[in-house]
Amino acid sequence: MQFDIDLIKKVYSSFSERVDFTRSFLGRPMTYAEKILYAHLYDKKELGSHVRGVDYVNFAPDRVAMQDATAQMALLQFMIAGKNKVAVPSSVHCDHLIQADVNAETDIKTALNTNREVYSFLQSVSSKYGIDFWKPGAGIIHQVVLENYAFPGGMMVGTDSHTPNAGGLGMLAIGVGGADAVDVMTAIPWELKMPKLIGVKLSGRLKGWVSPKDVILKLAGILTVKGGTNAIIEYFGEGAESISATGKATICNMGAEVGATTSIFPYDNNMSEYLIATGRKDVANAASAIKSYLKADDEILTEPEKYFDRLIEINLSELEPYINGPFTPDAAQPISEFARIVKEKGYPQKMEVGLIGSCTNSSYQDMSRAASVARQAAAKGLTVNAEFIVNPGSEQVRYTAERDGIISDFKSIGGVIMTNACGPCIGQWKRHTENPERKNSILTSFNRNFAKRADGNPNTHAFIASPEIVTALTIAGDLCFNPLTDTLKNKNGKEVKLDEPYGDNLPIKGFDVKDSGYIAPKNDGKGITIDISPDSERLQVLNPFPVPLPTDFVNMPLLIKVSGKCTTDHISMAGPWLKYRGHLENISGNMLMGAVNAFNGKTNSVLNVLNGSYDKVSEVAKTYKAQGIFSVVIAEENYGEGSSREHAALEPRFLNVKAIISKSFARIHETNLKKQGMLALTFVDKSDYDKICESDTMTIKGLDTFAPGKNLFIEVSHKDGTKELFEVAHTYNDLQINWFKSGSALNYLSQLKK
Ligand code: F3S
Incomplete structure (x- = not known):
């Protein structure tokens, strides 16, 4: 159970x-x-x-x-x-x-x-x-x-x-x-x-x-x-x-x-x-x-x-059925107006693929209502005029749907049943198309339709609707077909109309499944060892971050002074980097690659003070780390906005960045930095941002008496030998200061256990 x-x-x-x-x-x-x-x-x-x-x-x-x-x-x-x-x-x-x-x-x-x-x-x-x-x-x-x-x-x-x-x-x-x-x-x-x-x-x-x-x-x-x-x-x-x-x-x-x-x-x-x-x-x-x-x-x-x-x-x-899109889920269009909008806006009218399923719409009720459309289409001499892909939501739904004839209803009109998984909804779709350059339309029962999400193709216009509407329009192969009012020509040349869909909220004969795919954990897992190959590209054991020493915070070079917006995407990009989500060292290769360097206006190009050359942010950080040097990132407003992606805090921590000093932080990212044992500091006087020059080093003062509500100081040493001091604020409470002193929240937790 x-x-x-x-x-x-x-x-x-x-x-x-x-x-x-x-x-x-x-x-x-x-x-x-x-x-x-x-x-x-x-x-x-x-x-x-x-x-x-x-x-x-x-x-x-x-x-x-x-x-x-x-x-x-x-x-x-x-x-x-x-x-x-x-x-x-x-x-x-x-x-x-x-x-x-x-x-x-x-x-x-x-x-x-x-x-x-x-x-x-x-x-x-x-x-x-x-x-x-x-x-x-x-x-x-x-x-x-x-x-x-x-x-x-x-x-x-x-x-x-x-x-x-x-x-x-x-x-x-x-x-x-x-x-x-x-x-x-x-x-x-x-x-x-x-x-x-x-x-x-x-x-x-x-x-x-x-x-x-x-x-x-x-x-x-x-x-x-x-x-x-x-x-x-x-x-x-x-x-x-x-x-x-x-x-x-x-x-x-x-x-x-x-x-x-x-x-x-x-x-x-x-x-x-x-x-x-x-x-x-x-x-x-x-x-x-x-x-x-x-x-x-x-x-x-x-x-x-x-x-x-x-x-x-x-x-x-x-309410009437809606079709939302393309490229954003809030472009809401009632079906009675959709054909006109498609023509006015010049969206590709031919429907090339209909996809039902995803976590949004893959219940027994969804499958059952969509199957009622497929069943009557087959009975009326219709078949699909676009590719038809079905992703059931769970093995329990799939097994029960197969028992109840729903899967064969889909297959009877040309549906292909894919794995009970996310698949095309998250871009895990090897779409078969002869020309990816061509503008084209697809209709899905998914939740998101941003450009490139389903098939990686910016020319794909993805629209969202209910599974029953997707099924009807897949049969028509036409984005302008309205099943509430329009007819379709069947294989005998006769005009036929689809009846309203119907289905069961729950299977009349109850749910059934042979192998649900559930694997229970061991009652006592102490004997289980977790093997991660040191050669793995996708997984890497995380080692506890080192406990900071007072000397760590002295004369740290600037890694990057970021100009403008810096979201978690700028700090840790997705796309091809997704596959390294379990490998901190490999994914750290994307660190801050989207952030703009305030000194040259470029992304992923910062000064390496050790040799005077410019290189990727992660490469410079790696060189510093190899020499046992710690560094600082300077940023503007709302640093780390966007998502709660923890890689955006783990990567700088891993690559020896000791402090992020910004005009302000997105709150979730600020907390993530604290959890990883980093210093998240804000300028008391925002104009101090302008004082930081490209070859500066920084020393953080006041950490020996680090306490809630007590500001710290940054001593900046310029290349010409002059120094400046400015004040920075923080929002660390007692617990978070303990996280910092222990090297991370997890280190603190494991110390408590000991
Ligand atoms: Fe849901 Fe998986 Fe898509 S969880 S949103 S079906 S990627």
Whole structure:
């Protein structure tokens, strides 16, 4: 059994008491999201009137989930924390590294071969530290989490942006970087900016061709890709109750596309039915027993505008299917207007590939409704006029769908079934095209459609819709086909119309699976050794970072003075570097390669003060490191904005950078730097940025009395022998100063254990 009913009962045992206590402390009713947040404070002493969108609060989530691309660095870090077991139930899912090429049978064999080393590492680490392991082909992380782990009222983090999918079962699920996952797995307080709250009231009922996907496609148009930033989207209303649990998951999943911290639905009957159908009757019973706490308070529901930071209302009965894109998920277009827009904007009208699946839309209900379109098309003498690719969300969904004839419905019109994995959704798609230069259109049931995401081709116009709309348009092979109004000519030359799709929320005969792909960890993993070859290009053992010495901070040369924006992408680029996510030394070759050098306006070209030449940032840092020299990075505003990618902090730490001094930091990156034992300092007088010259060296003064709220000083030595002193501020608290003194947060943790 993969879910832990005892854990869930433990969460529920104090849930109502914590909520009642908080409600009386705040003196006002609470939304559902707030109830979960306050029930998961790391320390009850943290209870306060935290300002939403401003204050940072420490939480203790119940679970962690990791996908194979991000799990590598998370687990490498966990391994040096000195723990025998993860502090909370955790799982690893092998879904991102499988490329879609021929079909499921062939592709899984290729993936097992290509990624053997990574899979074997992930499996043995999981087994050693008590982590559930889902082997390649078991399914996509968020579908597997929904089927096995998500529970109403719970809180989890996952090392993937679409972790909020679990909001479909009433769980507060947040996408994070690997370092955050390590916090939770090692029981370090996990910090989050108290989110703002966007309420979405759903009335009416979905009907005909309209599906849950259309709710979020419409909302993406309202909120845009930034509208949900630092906010939780909380759905409620009679319309919400009418949507299946997996449909709710689709809506929550794509909240990531509007930048939301997470999205959530209150507990209801559909969730209870899904829990029972997936073998978790105990969880359904336990949740039902505290049902009144697993939703917003009644006063909130009657006067939502008073309590949410923003309120949006959508009437499901008036909704029509949407097709969003190309190149951005918030370009929302109702299907009745889509053909006109395609023609006006000159998008390629011929549909070349239709793809259904991904973590967003690969439930049994999704497959069942899309199959109803395929089935009637075959009966009406139609076949597909574009390539048709299907990625089921899990082996449980695939096996059940095969038993129920759904897979053969897809195959009957020319569908190709790929592995239960991410595949084309994350660019793991060996697309077969004779001319990649040609502008072309594809339609997917995925969540993201940025240029190059699916097939790496900037000429591909990717649009997003529900699986049933994707299937219909794939049959037509025409982006301008509207199945609600248009007809198609069948093989006998007769005009036929597709009927509305229908399907079952849950399989009538119940779910079934032969091999779910789940591998339980060892009860006692002490005897398991983790072998990482020293010659490996993809994996490298992380060694604890050295404890800093006072002499480390004297006369450090400038590595780079960054001009302008410097996001985590500028610091640690993705693309071809993705494959080195588990190898710190190799991935450090990309360090700061996107940052602009303030002295020459170039990227990846900085002065090596040892020989006067210019070289890549990482190369210069490596030369310094080889000589035992430490260095400093100077930057402007909001350094490290973007993602929570821990590599952006690990790489400079690995290459002997001791301090980043900036005009300001993005908060998450600042914390990541602190966790890795770096100094993140800010100019007290921002104009001191201008004092730094290319050949300067810097000494940090005041570290012997490093204390919260006490500024440090930088003594700059110029090439002409003159010196200047300026003041820098920091936000280190006592705990973070201990991290610094120990060399990293993980070092500190393992010292505590000793
Ligand atoms: Fe995978 Fe795409 Fe979801 S990459 S986790 S299927 S967003």
